[in-house]
Amino acid sequence: DIVMTQSPDSLAVSLGERATINCKSSQSVLYSSNNKNLLAWYQQKPGQPPKLLIYWASTRESGVPVRFSGSGSGTDFTLTISNLQAEDVAVYYCQQYYNTPHSFGQGTKLEIK
């Protein structure tokens, strides 16, 4: 099974600043047939289901603000939130969908400093 490890577990960032969350997979999730990394990022607020932010590691889901961006390839990935807004307070998860089980990272709790 692929193990997904996020860092840090939590972070506090000032409004308007940049938040960076890292995700590392125990093996590559780059799918050679289409050269896509099979990795997604989600945002979850209390009492709500997760919301898809990014798929294919760097493609923003429709309606997601441009301040959210994903990068990385192979085994190392990053979610960057620029110009942090109050509504971005949430827990963020990465997920690989290269192999079943489609494992999630443990989550990163983002707060306002």
Next chain:
Amino acid sequence: QIQLVQSGAEVKKPGASVKVSCKASGYTFTSYGITWVRQAPGQGLEWMGWISTYNGDTKYVQKVQGRVTMTTDTPTSTVYMELRSLRSDDTAVYFCARDRFFGTGGLGYWGQGTLVTVSS
């Protein structure tokens, strides 16, 4: 619009079984599989398994293999997740979800979640 609507909260005793439903609407049911994800109180997301609504093929995480069965009912556009021999650590919110679009991956549509509480 695309919707996944789940059944209501359940309270079960240890050793019992629970069956959670997920009714899909707003798209061709058999075109997308359904994934089940659970979340224990205050914990992270755990991928439980996936079922093809086209032919019923399933994939389960080893942790619940042997205790879980996912089934699909095309006439009602409903997927079911049954978990047997419940334990206290099965207490969680159970979500069903669907890929955002065929071939892209990423769970773009989610049910509202069903809280299953296992307690004596």
